[in-house]
Amino acid sequence: MRIFVKLLLLFSLFPLAFSNENSSSYLIPRPLIKNIDDNVNLHCTSWRFAAETNNLAPWKTIPAECADYVKDYLMGEGYVVDVERVSEEANVYASSFESNADGKDIWIFDIDETLLSNLPYYMEHGCGLEVFNHSKFDKWVEKGIAPAIAPSLKLYQKVMDLGYKVILLTGRRENHRVITVENLRNAGFHNWDKLILRSLDDRNKTATMYKSEKREEMVKEGYRIKGNSGDQWSDLLGSAMSERSFKLPNPMYYIP
């Protein structure tokens, strides 16, 4: 009976909640500080869910009120636990196949926020609160010191051990090939089959378009794309999609 009353309450709250732009305005009043904290947490968790499931319209910066929330998530245990889980699930899936006798099974990895972490850069630039600055970010890339995301390195080694060919497909440009290779090697990544960077021809394409075209080429060459790991939906959606895609968390930026 109590459940029925709660449900009545839930459904009667829906229309009211939807009619307000500030969706937290209908919450039952509670002591002020707790209330503000709870509301921000609720609002920003909801925002993160929407971002990570690709429900949001294209966005350039994180909501200002979520700046601390995003930083806490990235620097606390939340991000680590999420990244671990993605790698573990991908590992279970990758291990579920029989041998790949013809060597045609491939696994695609994106690089930034998938294999390498740019958190040291983003921590100095508001973790998504500042509009992306190409020239500043290029300077960071050119240092070649982005650390490995350890669970991704573990998955990388695992799929290689299982006999998958590894393709790195990144939005980084060709002029960063040398430093990218150096950075990847220093971070522990070796023996990939192919590293595909954006050429001048790909300059004006969305990431979805550019990456879809590259995947189509792989399929035409007879490869089977068994797995694809990326932190952006533009790494994963489009044409010639992988049999399974693994979405790493990234609450800092959106690439169309």
Add this chain to the structure above:
Amino acid sequence: MRIFVKLLLLFSLFPLAFSNENSSSYLIPRPLIKNIDDNVNLHCTSWRFAAETNNLAPWKTIPAECADYVKDYLMGEGYVVDVERVSEEANVYASSFESNADGKDIWIFDIDETLLSNLPYYMEHGCGLEVFNHSKFDKWVEKGIAPAIAPSLKLYQKVMDLGYKVILLTGRRENHRVITVENLRNAGFHNWDKLILRSLDDRNKTATMYKSEKREEMVKEGYRIKGNSGDQWSDLLGSAMSERSFKLPNPMYYIP
């Protein structure tokens, strides 16, 4: 400087964290009760993120330790706020197009946990903790009293006002057509263009396959699938995918 130390700590924690099956075992000790609560919350939020982004292997029940977490999410503000946001974002997208002069733009909606809520049923059956029971659930469906998810009803009316044709594409079976129509009407849904239910021929197909085939038929008939709303990735992925998909939250069950 403090940031640098925190980052060092973060990256040195990664391998340790990944090496433990219980991913929370490396957390810094804190007072016991708070610690357990925090860990469960962290663990279950991470599980929910993985479920909602389609990173998990197929699953039949929610993790036992997340039973209260899932119930609290569904009965508290979390679910309401998330569902509202999906509808709002879909609304923004749907409104972004010019007129649809030839009447060929369509919006697809799934039914269960998208337009209609089965929460009254799931609240009595562990919210995902019990293995799905077809005959019990059928009895609930046959009552025809599932309430509307109000933000979805709002979106439904909006896309209809904007001139989209609305197609309802559900995993419910043909023998539930009459009660489904009655339930939808009583909940406020009217004037859809087509209601597609699973025929006997579709019985052994995965939802992804069945729904993809139905979408392919729509495309062959000259329709443009502009939007697709569903709580399962099997509503959204496959072939003839929509230009934009909107993933409603559902931490209770998984349909392949």
